Amino acid sequence: MEYSLICQNFYAISFIPVRNKLFVFCIMLSLWVYMLYYCVGYCSSVPSFIIDSPGGKIDNAEVDHRIQPRIQNGVQSDSGGPEPLMKTFSRDLLNNENEIDSRADDWDEMKGEQRSLEESAMSGYLNGSETKKLPQAIIIGVKKGGTRALLEFLRVHPDIRAVGAEPHFFDRNYDKGLEWYRDLMPKTVEGQITMEKTPSYFVTREVPARIHAMSSDTKLIVVVRDPVTRAISDYTQTRSKKPDIPSFESLTFRNRSAGLIDASWSAVQIGMYARHLERWLAFFPAAQLLFVSGERLISDPAGEMARVQDFLGLRRVVTDKHFHFNPAKGFPCLKRPESNSKPHCLGKTKGRTHPNIDPSVVQSLRDFYRPFNKKFYRMTGHDFGWD
Ligand SMILES: Nc1ncnc2c1ncn2[C@@H]1O[C@H](COP(=O)(O)OS(=O)(=O)O)[C@@H](OP(=O)(O)O)[C@H]1O
Structure with missing residues (x-):
């Protein structure tokens, strides 16, 4: 034609x-x-739904067929694997998951904002100032903390451009080199901040040194959530892909009658925030890390977004006008203040119904995490109120 x-x-x-x-x-x-x-x-600028699997083999069974992902080696959509400290966990049932979130359908209509970004990108293109840059700020964790919600809220800001998929550069793709990483980033004009999110970074031993080697000025954001609920959320995600896994209760314990928690299970291990944070503080000053409350990101998204925008040195553009609480979903959804269009919520892979867990097991986990939480509150100077 x-x-x-x-x-x-x-x-x-x-x-x-x-x-x-x-x-x-x-x-x-x-x-x-x-x-x-x-x-x-x-x-x-289109978010890429890309999955990664060990050895470059792509496991199509893991792909949610409601969307058509673009598959590219090494980069994946929302939080797959457990990103453990130790590479091999005997009971690590969370390994090698590839979850495709439903951003494709649910955030599709945010194209209005996307278009205004494209328009500003176009003016940058025309005066030749638009380039791909390494990220100046990264959401490093935690898995199931609310990282996708935070990234999508941030993407509304005209001074932020972020890659939609999780690059997993500093944990799984480091050998591909910084140019590979830079190339994944969206183009930005002067004054815009480039961002990415990969929740596994927070718990992966090598990552702090690697990010520091890229730039010691990188701003780091961690969305933290009650570690018990986080563990249940993590388990729920795994079970949605592998329905035959043992019960949460049985995986929690190394020895149930002795009440011995299995801290090597990644669902448990990720929530020992104080331990992971120690490794980051060996490389970065505390002022370079911001801890966002996953709970407050739901109950007061505008309040948490004000903190994040201040931390990033940005104007407070994303405000309460951008949020509408959807009672059916139980989450805040994004709306465009200037239009009457329907608010847009994250997809079905966010906000799954958690299984009922034996209350005595929940109590054992609460007791287990208490000293870690206390230490974490001391280290961050912030009581997250989980105990
Ligand atoms: N606005 C909004 N909409 C939907 N979901 C929200 C929102 N804010 C926070 N959350 C919580 O985010 C949890 C998923 O966390 P992550 O996005 O970090 O998960 S992942 O690690 O990227 O897979 C997800 O956990 P589950 O409820 O256990 O599914 C949500 O509780």
Whole structure:
């Protein structure tokens, strides 16, 4: 079809004077350049639903077929694996998960905001100042803390551009090099902050040193949530993919009658926040880390977003006008203040119904985490109120 259009155009052109031909040619050329730019810009800003699996083998069974993911080696959508401290856990049933969240359908209509970003990106393109940069701020954790919600709330801000998928650069793809990483980033103009989120970074031993080597100025954001609820959420995610796994209760204990918690199970281990934080503080000053309460991100999203925007040195653009609490979902959803369109909520993989857990097991976990939580409150100077 394109070919026949071109032929028709040339046929028409051959019958008009040279000056007119030149004029028509210029118009056509500008149209083609504009279309080419639009395609390139659109592709780079569309969130990629990309999955990674060990050894580069892609496990299609893990892919949620409600969306059509773009599959690319090494980068994946919302939090798959457990990102353990030790590479091999005997009972680590959370390993090698690949979860595709439903951002594709649920956040689709946020394209209005996306378009305004594209427009500002276009002006950057036209004056040649738009480039891909390494992230200046990273959401490093925690898995199931509310990291996707935070990233999507931040993406509303015109001074933030973030990669939609989880790059897993500093834990799984480090050997690909910084240029590979930079290339995943969206283009930004002067003054915009580049961001990514990979929740496994917080608990992966090598990551603090690697991020520090990239830039010791990187701002680090951690969304933390009650470690007991977080563990149950983590288990719920795994069970949604592997329904035959043992019960939460049996996985929790190394020896149930002795009340011995299995701290090597990643669902338990990730919640020992104080331990993980110690490794970060060996590389970064405390002021370079911001801890966002996963609970408050639900109950007071605008309040938490004010803290995050201040931390990033940004204007408070994302405010209570951007949120609408959806009682059916039990979560705040994003709305465009200037329009009457329906608010947009995260997909079905966020806010799954948790199984009922034996209250005595929940109590054992609370007792187990108490000293870690206390230490974490001391280290961060903030009581998150989990105990
Ligand atoms: N606004 C909004 N909408 C939906 N869900 C929200 C929101 N804010 C926080 N949360 C909580 O985010 C939890 C998932 O956390 P993550 O996005 O960090 O998960 S992941 O690690 O990327 O898989 C998810 O956990 P579960 O409820 O256990 O599914 C939610 O409780």
